Amino acid sequence: MMRGTARSQVDWRSLALPAACVLLWVAASATGWWNPNILVPPKQLAAGFIDATRNIDFWLAAGSSVMRLGIGWMIGSLAGVLLGIIAGCSPLAERFVAPSLNSVRQVALFAWIPLLTAWFGDGDTAKVILIAVAAFFPAALNTEIGCREAPAALIEVGRVFEFSYLARVRRIVLPSARPSIAAGLQIALTSAWIGTIGAEYLIDQGDGLGVFLASARMDNRMDVVLVCIVALGLIGYLLSTLLRVSFAKGAPLRGAVLADD
């Protein structure tokens, strides 16, 4: 909790690789070494960025993607954390659900799209469900592991003080699992963001950055494609940082321990 002040400073070494790529890109464009229709020159990309920031459609697309991500992530994470707690706290439940979960998890995320669109159509329902599926597994798995690995020594303290089953879960298991759950939600967010863009791009109906990306590709606008890719990266990074900071803020979990059960 008291560490991390040094980490907030940027380590310049981490920028060496991106800088080298940009240099190579500038050089490749300047010498005409690469077809500018496939690899957009930096100048054109900069112009594309300015265009995009002026284009209300781009912002609307980004907004609805983030919206979809938020809803899908929340549904998937909530379901994942709940199931993870149940499976992590009860060996019996774990035996019932773990094999199925592990099998279903092996299915590639986007393989669900034909099924989901057949069931729910090309609208937002199918997309949000896919995003929720993407968020569900990392949230469930990390929660389950966190709960299962709550220290036996602390569980024993709960026995000594005659904790009820619920008190044990609420006061020992969940606080112990908290870092693991936080990590799960973080991974779920990244996974859900991939799911969001993938669903939009592949279903290619309605709005969203994925649809924007698909139509830019159809129009052969490689500058717009690149702008989209950079925007996806930035949004993902921002949301993930936001989540991490909000977890860190709430770090010392202070339950109302003086309250009665």
Next chain:
Amino acid sequence: MIEGAPLELLGVGKSFLVDGSEIQALANVSFSVAPGEFVSIVGPSGCGKSTLLRLVAGLEFPDTGEVLFDRTRVAGPSLRRGIVFQDHRLFPWLTVEANVAVGLLKSAGPEEQKRDIACRFIALVGLEGFENAYPHQLSGGMAQRAAIARSLAARPQILLLDEPLGALDSLTRGQMQAELLRIWQHEAVTMLMVTHDAAEAVFLSDRIVVMDRKPGRVRDIVDVGLAKPRDRHDPGVVALTEQLIDRLETAVR
């Protein structure tokens, strides 16, 4: 004579399966602890003294014999029998005050009153000013004090101490022994302590149960019979400590 519940162990035996073979940890252990008494269990490592304490705490059950507390067979953990482990086992996500309040979860009364009680026990173990500290901010001795406060807050009739000072440096240890003596006198709670330190046992105890190992059994029960508080340099204390060390050494052989 303090009113309270006596502890009796009658022919207690306990074995464990280790790598498929049965290890007899305790065999035919019998002794009793009177209400308000301070009894220590000393013995070489592997004599089952910690197992003995876990049986009294109700965390494990004997294969043979009986553990009776207040003339009733021990059937599981109870707030009437508190235990302090060698590692403090505080909840790392709670402050000292909230950790001590864990001992009050089951007791009735308004929250304000519980806070007062928690603070009283924090003061009793000399941790005033550290109410809002987290366990990782405390030294080993301070964390162990907080663990003792947590157990005492539940108002147990007997407090079981499993080498509570074993992980502390010798200076802190000496101070904590004096503190423990003061708390025992102040709270009038029965104490049963496991230790491997003969001097500690002689300094604190009314009686000392000396154990042998393989299998763990009672070898001797020593009546200390010296007035408290004791001076560590008192010839009686020194002589008894040496005598105890001799006995422990023959027990190892």
